Amino acid sequence: xxxxxxRIDGVNVPARSGQSLAxxxxxxxxxxxxxxxxxxxxxxxxxxIGSCFDCLVTLNGRPNVRACVTLAEPxxxxxxxxxxxxx
Amino acid sequence: xxxxxxxxxxxxxxxxxxxALVAAGAGARVVLLDNGPAPGGQYxxxxxxxxxxxxxxxxxxxxxxxxxxxxxxxxxxxAAERTTDxxxxxxRGDDRHxxxxxxxxxxxxxxxxxxxxxxxxxxxxxxxxxxxxxxAQALVKGSGVLPGxxxxxxxxxxxxxxxxxxxxxxxxxxxAVVEANRPVAVPLARAGLATGPDKAAELAGFVRSLAxxxxxxxxxxxxxxxxxxxxxxxxxVARVDSDWRATGPERLIACDTLAVGFGFSAHLxxxxxxxxxxxxxxxxxxxxxxxADQRTTIPGVYAAGEVTGVGGVDLAGYEGLLAxxxxxxxxxxTPRLSAASVVHARQRVRVLERFADELARAFAIRDGWKxxxxxxxxxxxxxxxxxxxxxEAVDALGAPDARTVKLLTRAGMGWCQGRICGTAVERMxxxxxxxxxTAAAAAAARRPLAVPVPLGAIADHHxxxxxxxx
Numbered sequence: 001x002x003x004x005x006x007r008i009d010g011v012n013v014p015a016r017s018g019q020s021l022a023x024x025x026x027x028x029x030x031x032x033x034x035x036x037x038x039x040x041x042x043x044x045x046x047x048x049i050g051s052c053f054d055c056l057v058t059l060n061g062r063p064n065v066r067a068c069v070t071l072a073e074p075x076x077x078x079x080x081x082x083x084x085x086x087x
Numbered sequence: 088x089x090x091x092x093x094x095x096x097x098x099x100x101x102x103x104x105x106x107a108l109v110a111a112g113a114g115a116r117v118v119l120l121d122n123g124p125a126p127g128g129q130y131x132x133x134x135x136x137x138x139x140x141x142x143x144x145x146x147x148x149x150x151x152x153x154x155x156x157x158x159x160x161x162x163x164x165x166a167a168e169r170t171t172d173x174x175x176x177x178x179r180g181d182d183r184h185x186x187x188x189x190x191x192x193x194x195x196x197x198x199x200x201x202x203x204x205x206x207x208x209x210x211x212x213x214x215x216x217x218x219x220x221x222x223a224q225a226l227v228k229g230s231g232v233l234p235g236x237x238x239x240x241x242x243x244x245x246x247x248x249x250x251x252x253x254x255x256x257x258x259x260x261x262x263a264v265v266e267a268n269r270p271v272a273v274p275l276a277r278a279g280l281a282t283g284p285d286k287a288a289e290l291a292g293f294v295r296s297l298a299x300x301x302x303x304x305x306x307x308x309x310x311x312x313x314x315x316x317x318x319x320x321x322x323x324v325a326r327v328d329s330d331w332r333a334t335g336p337e338r339l340i341a342c343d344t345l346a347v348g349f350g351f352s353a354h355l356x357x358x359x360x361x362x363x364x365x366x367x368x369x370x371x372x373x374x375x376x377x378x379a380d381q382r383t384t385i386p387g388v389y390a391a392g393e394v395t396g397v398g399g400v401d402l403a404g405y406e407g408l409l410a411x412x413x414x415x416x417x418x419x420x421t422p423r424l425s426a427a428s429v430v431h432a433r434q435r436v437r438v439l440e441r442f443a444d445e446l447a448r449a450f451a452i453r454d455g456w457k458x459x460x461x462x463x464x465x466x467x468x469x470x471x472x473x474x475x476x477x478x479e480a481v482d483a484l485g486a487p488d489a490r491t492v493k494l495l496t497r498a499g500m501g502w503c504q505g506r507i508c509g510t511a512v513e514r515m516x517x518x519x520x521x522x523x524x525t526a527a528a529a530a531a532a533r534r535p536l537a538v539p540v541p542l543g544a545i546a547d548h549h550x551x552x553x554x555x556x557x
Contacts, residue, residue: 016230016231018124018133018134018229018230019229019230019231019232020225020226020229020230022226022230023226023229023230023231023232026226026232026234027232031215031216031317031318031343032215032317032318036471037471038470038471039471041213041471042215042317042318043213043215043468044215044216044218044318045215045218045222045226045234046217046218046219046222046468046507047203047204047218047219047221047222047503047506047507048218048219048221048222048223048224048225048226049129049203049219049221049222049225050122050538051203051354051503051506051507052203052219052468052469052502052503052506052507053469053501053502053503054468056502059182059183060183062182062183062185064182064539065182065183066182068222068225069122069123069181069182070181070182070183071124
């Protein structure tokens with residue numbers, strides 16, 4: 001299982017092949033990585049299998065990517081997301 | 088369509104892989120679609136793999152090498168429909184490639200799309216650190232990461248024990264398992280060892296695992312609320328009666344993670360789009376109606392696994408086998424299975440279905456969950472709709488069902504399309520408070536798209552298509 005860094009909000013964070021972005025975010029010490037559109041409440045991993053869309057991040061410039069069902073890849077740049085991700 | 092497969096299988100979990108192996112063994116050309124990185128579904132997650140599953144995967148590889156099975160992983164089926172050629176399944180890429188679309192057509196289809204944890208709201212359930220039991224399982228089994236340092240597992244059902252066992256086996260710390268119904272031993276005893284010795288042994292093993300790690304198994308207890316500022320730091324737990332109403336003193340359990348679930352909800356989107364008849368399952372949720380050969384009410388469409396009623400990985404495997412047999416035979420092919428193994432599968436399906444029904448009754452959702460819902464408790468996480476607005480829609484505006492509540496409040500209209508809040512909203516409606524109304528539930532669960540797709544991608548993809556409607 002290879003190890004490589006990915007970038008989360010400008011900081012290098014260790015990832016292993018086969019790990020979801022959500023797992024890498026948790027290992028980096030984050031429990032939330034999105035704020036909601038209306039109340040601005042923090043959200044992170046919830047259903048964990050792609051159904052709830054709570055764990056959205058902006059990945060390589062693409063907003064609203066589900067961190068739980070997207071595996072980390074070398075070179076990934078993750079930005080935690082506020083609101084719709086399009087603001 | 089120039090390239091039509093004999094069987095398109097949606098979902099490469101226990102059910103879908105069984106179906107694909109049997110159909111390919113009969114000589115069918117199979118396309119197997121899955122949204123994960125590898126076959127296995129929610130149960131078999133690489134790198135964790137049982138010897139049985141390793142054999143299945145090896146079988147897949149033999150058929151792939153021979154050109155009988157085309158495995159497409161990392162694709163999400165967003166819609167299905169009947170066409171002049173058969174069953175068309177529209178897929179898109181994973182979230183990195185969400186605008187890449189394609190259509191896969193099969194003369195027959197096996198829908199084995201599985202399920203996710205069923206949820207009920209409670210104060211604090213939107214706090215980071217509160218997650219589905221399935222999320223905790225997936226993290227440990229799939230990514231080798233513990234969800235937290237001190238974990239409370241709560242809700243109802245034998246799956247709580249599996250989650251706790253997985254966490255403990257990975258060296259994690261479980262503060263308590265909080266089961267709102269009676270302990271698992273009760274339904275096991277009632278079902279009798281004859282109905283499921285292997286399942287009973289598995290569950291007994293989980294209970295021993297808790298005892299060995301000195302984890303309290305608090306049955307007839309419920310998490311009334313989760314507390315914290317930017318994440319969960321503790322939960323309030325109290326003893327409850329058989330209706331889940333709090334009867335005992337409240338106590339606070341410190342934790343950084345709450346893994347919670349109240350059974351499972353099946354992924355019926357594609358089957359609903361195809362027009363298959365849905366029914367109410369023993370657990371009170373929706374399932375697709377199938378006959379003893381796993382046929383749905385739509386010609387050429389078979390279903391297997393949790394979509395036919397939640398019953399676990401073993402039942403899913405046997406149902407998949409039968410679906411594969413039926414799909415192959417409908418194409419004039421002969422499955423290369425002994426008659427005895429088909430008879431055995433049918434017998435196991437009957438036994439495991441009875442066992443699942445027994446568990447569903449023992450671990451049903453009781454009405455007391457509503458007692459802790461305050462006006463400000465969020466019901467719909469996506470659209471951030473509090474309980475006060477759902478109650479206003481029902482009490483003041485007269486909404487009779489979940490679909491009307493959705494139109495009035497936006498509960499169920501967001502990203503998840505009601506997959507998470509649907510159970511709660513349905514049970515907050517007067518017509519469905521006590522008894523499940525299949526038609527109303529099916530209407531609320533109607534989703535034209537099973538996963539979000541960029542509109543431009545759909546427009547490009549379907550511009551030149553001709554098709555018939557069901």
